[in-house]
Amino acid sequence: MADSLIEMTAAELARKVNAREHSAREIIDATFEHVRRADGEIGAFLMLTEELAREHAERVDARVKAGERLPLAGVPVAVKDNMCLRGTRTTCGSKILGDWSAPYTATAVQRILDAGAIPIGKTNLDEFAMGSSCENSALGVTRNPYDAQRVPGGSSGGSAAAVAGYESTIGLGSDTGGSIREPAAFCNIVGFKPTYGRVSRYGLIAFASSLDQIGPLTRTVEDAALAYDAFAGHDPMDATSVDVPHENTASSLREDLKGLRVGIVKEYQAKSLGSAIDSVYAQAYADLERLGAEIVEIGLPTADYGIATYYLIAPAECSSNLARFDGVRYGLRVEGNDMTETYDRTRAAGFGPEVKRRILIGTHALSSGYYDAYYLKAQKARTKIAADFENAFGACDVIASPAAAAPAFRLGAKSDPISMYLMDYYTIPVSLAGLPSVSVPCGWARPDDGDAEMPLGLQLTAPLFGETLLLGAAHAYERATLHAKKHSPRIGVRA
Amino acid sequence: MASPDLDVRYVAKLARIALTDDEARTYGAQLADILGHVAALNELDTSDVAATAQVIESRNVDREDALAPCLPRDEALAGATRTQGGYFRVPRIIGEA
Numbered sequence: 124m125a126d127s128l129i130e131m132t133a134a135e136l137a138r139k140v141n142a143r144e145h146s147a148r149e150i151i152d153a154t155f156e157h158v159r160r161a162d163g164e165i166g167a168f169l170m171l172t173e174e175l176a177r178e179h180a181e182r183v184d185a186r187v188k189a190g191e192r193l194p195l196a197g198v199p200v201a202v203k204d205n206m207c208l209r210g211t212r213t214t215c216g217s218k219i220l221g222d223w224s225a226p227y228t229a230t231a232v233q234r235i236l237d238a239g240a241i242p243i244g245k246t247n248l249d250e251f252a253m254g255s256s257c258e259n260s261a262l263g264v265t266r267n268p269y270d271a272q273r274v275p276g277g278s279s280g281g282s283a284a285a286v287a288g289y290e291s292t293i294g295l296g297s298d299t300g301g302s303i304r305e306p307a308a309f310c311n312i313v314g315f316k317p318t319y320g321r322v323s324r325y326g327l328i329a330f331a332s333s334l335d336q337i338g339p340l341t342r343t344v345e346d347a348a349l350a351y352d353a354f355a356g357h358d359p360m361d362a363t364s365v366d367v368p369h370e371n372t373a374s375s376l377r378e379d380l381k382g383l384r385v386g387i388v389k390e391y392q393a394k395s396l397g398s399a400i401d402s403v404y405a406q407a408y409a410d411l412e413r414l415g416a417e418i419v420e421i422g423l424p425t426a427d428y429g430i431a432t433y434y435l436i437a438p439a440e441c442s443s444n445l446a447r448f449d450g451v452r453y454g455l456r457v458e459g460n461d462m463t464e465t466y467d468r469t470r471a472a473g474f475g476p477e478v479k480r481r482i483l484i485g486t487h488a489l490s491s492g493y494y495d496a497y498y499l500k501a502q503k504a505r506t507k508i509a510a511d512f513e514n515a516f517g518a519c520d521v522i523a524s525p526a527a528a529a530p531a532f533r534l535g536a537k538s539d540p541i542s543m544y545l546m547d548y549y550t551i552p553v554s555l556a557g558l559p560s561v562s563v564p565c566g567w568a569r570p571d572d573g574d575a576e577m578p579l580g581l582q583l584t585a586p587l588f589g590e591t592l593l594l595g596a597a598h599a600y601e602r603a604t605l606h607a608k609k610h611s612p613r614i615g616v617r618a
Numbered sequence: 619m620a621s622p623d624l625d626v627r628y629v630a631k632l633a634r635i636a637l638t639d640d641e642a643r644t645y646g647a648q649l650a651d652i653l654g655h656v657a658a659l660n661e662l663d664t665s666d667v668a669a670t671a672q673v674i675e676s677r678n679v680d681r682e683d684a685l686a687p688c689l690p691r692d693e694a695l696a697g698a699t700r701t702q703g704g705y706f707r708v709p710r711i712i713g714e715a
Contacts, residue, residue: 223697224696224697226689226693226694226696226697227689318674319672319673319674320674332672333671333672333673334672359679359681362676362679363672363674363676365674425662428658428659428662430655431655431656431657431658431659432656432659434652434655434656435656435659442633446634449634450699451698451706451708452694452697452698452706453697453698454697455699456699456700458709459709460709461709461710461711462708462709462711463634464709465708465709466634467634467635467636468636470633470634470635470636471635471636471637474635476645479635479641479645480645480648480649480652482633482635483626483629483630483633483635483645483649484649484652484653486629486632486633487624487629487649487653490629490632493623497656499669500659500660500664501656501659502669502670502671503664503667503668503669503670504659504662504664505669505670506664506667506668506669506670507662507664507667509670509673510667539651540648540651540652541651541652541655544655555673556673557672557673557674587673587674
């Protein structure tokens with residue numbers, strides 16, 4: 124029974140808890156039993172919050188007993204460790220926060236807990252969410268549940284690995300340039316980044332504020348919709364959270380794609396990711412058509428400038444946001460002879476190499492004499508990229524593309540920063556345009572450097588605020604193909 | 619420095635990060651590569667467009683000027699390495715007389 128509980132979807136678990144067929148407590152028992160067995164190999168968690176989980180489970184069981192129906196009753200949720208959860212350590216995968224304990228809870232986290240979800244732990248990430256493999260974490264190694272020698276993706280790699288390895292039913296992630304979608308693709312799960320502004324960023328420790336967005340990682344599209352419905356919506360605590368009506372997406376999922384125009388990107392079609400991967404995507408587009416969609420070719424002529432644009436805007440914003448880590452108010456302090464030396468030493472000791480690189484690039488891009496050439500130029504390029512998407516959506520309802528430039532790579536394989544940045548080629552332009560986007564499992568391919576097939580993700584992208592349409596289409600595709608079911612995780616499984 | 623227009627020591631000073639000589643060499647070369655990559659943007663004609671700071675229309679956010687609970691002082695101070703008398707304590711900033 125324990126195994127069946129950890130394998131159930133959030134929708135099934137909530138149904139059973141609300142019907143009092145199972146208690147939240149039973150689910151949490153089964154979850155921690157599995158996590159204790161599996162996480163030594165997977166390494167998804169930086170911290171388990173077992174005591175807190177048991178308190179929440181007791182509370183949920185009492186609420187259900189009293190007659191309440193909760194959309195995520197008793198569903199385990201793993202929280203990326205750049206989101207605050209009151210009274211628990213929040214590290215951002217960095218040494219600079221030391222043993223800092225969050226004095227308040229992020230809005231998205233609070234809302235998912237209010238909907239009945241149970242917080243089971245904080246998950247590993249690339250330091251301050253900067254990276255595509257989780258290897259930039261200063262605090263631990265996370266492995267891909269489908270191949271222990273490969274990365275889970277990043278930066279939400281811990282949440283992705285936890286969900287893929289059945290350690291949690293929902294993972295919370297944040298996506299700045301692909302940090303939900305790429306690890307979802309690498310780990311054979313669903314990863315959903317909502318429209319910028321749909322989900323409050325209050326309590327999400329900022330990386331690049333004009334891009335950061337919280338979203339769910341789950342094993343089904345329906346679960347992603349349930350989680351999103353629980354935490355989307357306006358929040359007065361985040362001035363960039365949009366005050367537009369939230370539609371319930373979980374109740375609007377569809378089974379076919381009749382009448383939907385799906386755009387395939389001409390410029391992407393001209394590039395090959397290798398014949399095995401190309402044929403997986405060709406099949407995915409054919410499947411969309413089989414389900415009733417009309418396939419149309421669209422152009423995104425400036426998407427190729429996405430990475431260059433992103434690696435000016437995101438570092439510029441990060442250099443500003445991370446100025447707050449100065450050793451005075453929280454976290455690590457390495458004392459110097461004066462204040463300046465204290466700053467210099469604290470930040471030298473506390474930040475890892477990728478964070479330092481990005482702070483330095485961003486500081487340069489914003490510095491006197493370079494601002495126009497770099498930062499302003501990138502902001503103008505961003506306008507062009509967003510306009511490309513707007514034009515494309517004149518001819519289609521949803522855009523389909525690969526989610527990542529390759530399947531999960533081996534740990535240590537990408538030592539050159541730019542080769543890592545290129546993994547996010549397909550997700551970054553979407554982020555710059557602020558669009559809602561989801562990665563859904565779409566098949567398997569053998570990597571050039573391996574024998575076992577690894578999963579691939581199909582990225583579907585909709586116009587601003589098109590979440591209902593987007594998740595509806597993703598659900599229809601998922602239900603008709605069931606690619607995720609082909610293989611089971613290869614590590615962290617019961618002996 | 620490896621890059622014609624990036625003085626890594628100067629930028630690190632602005633960013634308040636002490637660098638070792640090795641780090642200065644490594645980051646200097648890596649940042650030059652990255653700037654080389656982003657230089658591709660120069661091919662893109664942006665003379666006809668305005669800058670985008672973020673994609674969602676933003677406006678001023680007002681609220682009533684009303685009292686609301688906030689983080690208690692001891693909790694706000696709890697994460698600091700050094701505090702004194704209800705304040706954050708830092709090294710002397712103003713020189714001794």
